Amino acid sequence: MERSVYAVDAAIEETHWWFSGRRRLFARELARGGVTARACALDTGTSAGTNLRMLKQLGFRNVTGLDISEDAIAFCEAKGLGPVEQGDICAMPFADDSFDLVLATDVIEHVEEDDGALREIARVLRPGGALLLTVPAFELLWGLQDRVSKHKRRYRLKPLAEKLTVAGLRVQRAYYFNYLLFIPILMARRAIDALGITLKSEGQVNTPLLNRLLAAVFAWDIRTAPLLKPPFGVSILVVATK
Secondary structure, X not given: OOHHHHHHHHHHOOOOHHHHXXXXXXXXXXXXXXXXXXXXXXXXXXXXXXXXXXXXXXXXXXXXXXXXXXXXHHHHHHOOOOOEEEOEOOEOOOOOOOEEEEEEEOOHHHOOOHHHHHHHXXXXXXXXXXEEEEEEEOHHHOOHHHHHOOOOOOEOHHHHHHHHXXXXXXEEEEEEEOOOOHHHHHHHHHHHHHHOOOOOOHHHOOOHHHHHHHHHHHHHHHHHHHHHOOOOOOEEEEEEEO
């Protein structure tokens, strides 16, 4: 990602509706999967440390972060989140079968060889270990955030599940989420492109009132999406095991 995106994320991730809502969603999925704070966890693509914050709040003590960006590592260190090692998700500096839990949330869309990244995740996971993965969904939604984040692609659920299977992972749960805001986000991205609006990140488009409103909508979304399994959404969540 561009350094400016890391800076925006670092400034907003603690309270922004998207980051705080995702942390609640992830925490529920970990609890549902029986993953406890005793697990040895790896957070790949730490960015500004939002997952590291969640794991710390949940009581995880054996946690390692990994990011290829020195900027991301610096932001995490400044917040007291870590340790974070520098490395490539397609060639991780860890031994086989090292972790009980790997988080790869909005990571593999950044790399050219996403199949290689999934194979590496499978390699470092212990047998029976869990992967929590999210990716952006639907090329229709391609917009400013994809460009500034240097995404290579957006995904659809079935092809993604097939990639995970080929990599040696077994999909346990998979669904689209952020479906309630799909149309508003699509319209906003089309407006940004049509008007030529320049932003460092879509995360800048926020106010305290808007944040409370979107947080309420997103809270309902992440509670209902796992049950309803909507046919569309801004993102995909997958829980898989080795």
